[in-house]
Amino acid sequence: MSYPQLRLDQQLCFPLYAAGRAVTRVYGLLLSELGLTYPQYLALLALWERTEPMAVGDLGSALKLDSGTLSPLLKRLETAGLVLRRRDPQDERRVLVELTDAGRAMEERAARVPTSLGSALGMTQTQARELSDQLYELLDSVESYLSAQA
Amino acid sequence: MSYPQLRLDQQLCFPLYAAGRAVTRVYGLLLSELGLTYPQYLALLALWERTEPMAVGDLGSALKLDSGTLSPLLKRLETAGLVLRRRDPQDERRVLVELTDAGRAMEERAARVPTSLGSALGMTQTQARELSDQLYELLDSVESYLSAQA
DNA sequence: CACAAACATATTGTGCGCAATTGAATCATG
DNA sequence: CATGATTCAATTGCGCACAATATGTTTGTG
Structure with a gap:
């Protein structure tokens, strides 16, 4: 092993990548019963928090997604009858x-998803909160690194 | 807010999803100079750790990816001249x-990537290790949940 | 007011991820 | 030793992600 920093199990990036996909997949299984994907669910979460319509760009800032991802996603949500888009x-x-x-009616059904998952993942609220805080910190430092490169 | 468990910023899944994508994107920027994507880099990491050839399935177990993802990825690595595949x-x-x-020669160039990123992310080795351990635990519990469903 | 720069969204093209299916090889059981 | 079940990889189909580009709108400057 000439380069110890290249060991798969010694890098932070891999468990982050693998755990992220695993959690997303579990959400996807539950959400498929509602006809939703995980990113579609996130977009609805953001909309459910507000009484006013949201611009595509504001949704993108909230979800950290660009129009290349959101435009077709929102088109599918519109086709499904859950949102409307207008200039x-x-x-x-x-x-x-x-x-x-x-779209508003979907909130009640969706509310069961994080509840049933929280119990399935075997973490206490405190553990989840601590992990969440660390991930937000990491996200912040990666984003400031990215904006410094631009 | 009728369903507090639906708040975007109160769920573990979102920072996990967003931080994972952010870190992967940063890797992608550095790896593009080597002509690699992040999952291709992971596959090479696994191969660099071994002297023997690896079966597609073993690579999938290591990276938590199935043949639907790996088959075309390995085909691209083969086209790039970095790996060979044979029955x-x-x-x-x-x-x-x-x-x-x-493919072996690429290891030296790739070794600079995690080194330069580790310093850019503003985390101590200890913090990175703790976060990594928690994510592996989460990964384990999600995987046992998934296998229990099957 | 003209018009160039900046902005917001949409589109294009590539490469994942993953569920479901297919096809070929091996294994297990009678 | 036959044959049905299992295993392994590849393929198919769909929906992200994201860089790069295009298109239309607004803003800022002279």
Whole structure:
């Protein structure tokens, strides 16, 4: 082993990558019963938190996703009848996304998903919170590194 | 807020998802200079640790990826001249993956990537290790949940 | 007011991830 | 030793992610 820093199990990136995919996959299994994917669920989470429509860019800031991902995703949510998209009359560059009645009605069914998962993952609330805080810190430092490169 | 468990910033899954993508993206930027993607780099990490060829399935166990992801990825690495694939004569169902000279030569250039990233992320070795341990625990519990469902 | 720069979203192209299916090789059981 | 079950890799189909580009809108400057 000439380069110990290249060991798969010694790098932070791999458990982060693998655990992220594993958790996303579990969500996906539960969400498929609602006809949703995990990123679609995240977009709805952001919309459920607000009473006002949201611009695509604001949704992107919240989810850390760009229009290349969000545009087709929102088109699928619109086709599914869960959201509506329309140009912002105040600024025709923007597109506002708002929930339909069906989109709002989905919240109640979705509320069971994180509850049933939280218990399945065998973590206490405290553990989950600590891990979450560390990941937010990591996210912040990676983002400032990325913006410093640009 | 009728369902507090649906708040984006209160769920573990979101920072895990966002931090995972952010870290993968940073790796991708550095790896693009080597003509590699992040999952391709992971596959090479696993191969560099061994002197013997590896079956596709063993590579999948190490990276937690299935043949649907690995088959086309390995085909691209083969096209790039970094690996060779051949049927295992002992068991013709298996395909063995082995490094070419060019694949082995890539290790030296790749060794700089985690080193330069480790310093950029502003974490101590200890912090990275603790976070890594927690993520492996989470990965384990998600995987046992998944296998219990099957 | 003209018009260049900046901005917001959409589109294109490539490479994952993953569920489901396919096809070939091996194993296990009678 | 036959044959049904299992295993392994590849393929198919769909939905992300993300870089790069395109298109239309607004803003800032002279």
